[in-house]
Amino acid sequence: MVRIRAAGAEDRLVVQELLGQLGYVFTAEEVQARLNLLATSDTDPVLLAIQNEEVVGLIALHFATMLHQREPVAKITALVVRDGVRGAGIGKALVDAGGNLARQSGCGFLELTTASARTEAHAFYKRLGFTNSALRVRDKTV
Numbered sequence: 001m002v003r004i005r006a007a008g009a010e011d012r013l014v015v016q017e018l019l020g021q022l023g024y025v026f027t028a029e030e031v032q033a034r035l036n037l038l039a040t041s042d043t044d045p046v047l048l049a050i051q052n053e054e055v056v057g058l059i060a061l062h063f064a065t066m067l068h069q070r071e072p073v074a075k076i077t078a079l080v081v082r083d084g085v086r087g088a089g090i091g092k093a094l095v096d097a098g099g100n101l102a103r104q105s106g107c108g109f110l111e112l113t114t115a116s117a118r119t120e121a122h123a124f125y126k127r128l129g130f131t132n133s134a135l136r137v138r139d140k141t142v
Helices: 009-021 028-039 090-104 119-127
Strands: 003-006 046-051 054-064 073-081 109-112
Touching: 003 090, 009 028, 009 046, 009 054, 009 073, 046 090, 054 090, 073 090, 090 109
Parallel strands: 073 109
Antiparallel strands: 003 046, 046 054, 054 073
16 A cells, blocks of 8 residues: 655655656755755655555656636646556656645646656656647756
8 A cells, every 4th residue: 555645844855856767866955955945845745655654656747827828727747656666556646646735736637758768757647637639848058
């Protein structure tokens, strides 16, 4: 059974490890600073999946009011399940928990972006009912 709870600064090392599995390298101090900052916000929850008293995954979200949308939008900004336990329903549990929190916060839908090379993630999102509805472009010079 998977339990979901909010992340705190005390989770910095496991969050650092999980983000590293996505290719995002931060020091424990950087992760702690981000967790401290996000903890002061009602619009940026970070949830952890716990199985057998071990953190096995995380989802980070951002809720935003958009000029062109009737309701706020919930965006998954990070989702990772620990290597070795993928495929056991933990990712779905995290997305379900994030979606429930988004609905409670008045969001109209849940969206995400994912790297083009993450084909296994694309298949996972498709199984959950996500559809490819946009092209994301960005300028790295800002």
